[in-house]
Amino acid sequence: MDKGVYLASVLFLLLGIIGIWFSYFSGLSETLSEMGGISILVLILGIMILPIGLLKGGRPTSKELIPIGLTLLLALALIGNPMIFFNKEPVIDETGRTITIHLVSEEWAFNKTNPTIKVQLGDRVHIILFNNGTVPHDFAIPGLSEEKTGIISPQATGELEFIVSKTGNFEYICSIPGHAELGMRGKFIVESPQE
Template identity: 35%
Template sequence: MSLERRAGSAGITALLVLTSLFVTRQAASHDAHKHGGPAAKFFAAGEPGTPDAAYRTIEIVMNDASGEMAFSPNTLEVKRGEQVRFVLQNAGAVDHEFLIDTAANNAHHKAEMAENPDMRHAEPNGRRLAPGTTSELIWRFTKPGSFEIACLIPGHYEAGMKGVLVVR
């Protein structure tokens, strides 16, 4: 093989390696900007449901009347394997979140929110609603246990915007 041909092959190989490194770095950088990072595909309380499967509907009202922040109802019980369509209504005067997770995961998420109070995110296990708006969340509960519903906007959880969700 001629010296010219080897130099050309080496150049092409170097270009392919650099391109591969660039693409890998961009993908990793993109995942790092997602709230929760690459591990966010695992959810302790189950998995996103599908609209075409059978489900039960539970209406949740989020309110902040007279300084108290609350979900109504704030205690929920579902069966393992059940799919639930949550109809979420923000009847309050400020934004609220509805997030389903473990107390430990919510504590971690709450700390992230405290550092970045204006952070916007779209996790399958939660919704953020502006005042006067309604949204839906369809969730399949695949794991038994005690979970938490929470609003993790700074100050809301501490003001009472949390509840218990038991999967039997």
């Protein structure tokens, strides 16, 4: 039996834990979360071969860990540093524009066709939603705004106002369970301001 099993399992445990931290808890970048699956696989593999290394393989001495251990620590430092220290808190320049959007909700669409809404980063968006349907509805943009209009009864009006803080493609929906699936969803696109 070789001592490498123990070494590999410790390596996998570390890579798995650090990978999971980078993916889900570091908050450094949204795309890092795509690394979660492989990190969990590496962690599980590390857990599975740890008993084999411990019980049968023997443990490497601390000096044998010098080349690989120090190099990998340095590698992690070299990745972590630029991401953590050069990561500035974004400052959103408000464009000063307020975009008012009138929507009418019915069963099962907004404004009959679910129009695509395009705004720019920093715009103040003012949604006025009139519920022309026969059941309650609301309006939400998951991933962009935490707030919703609140549930609006039939023939009533609700409002939502927020400053757009992210670019990307989002979806506006009626967040009452089942309604979005029935068709109450449309595209909400945020572009970065043109210079």
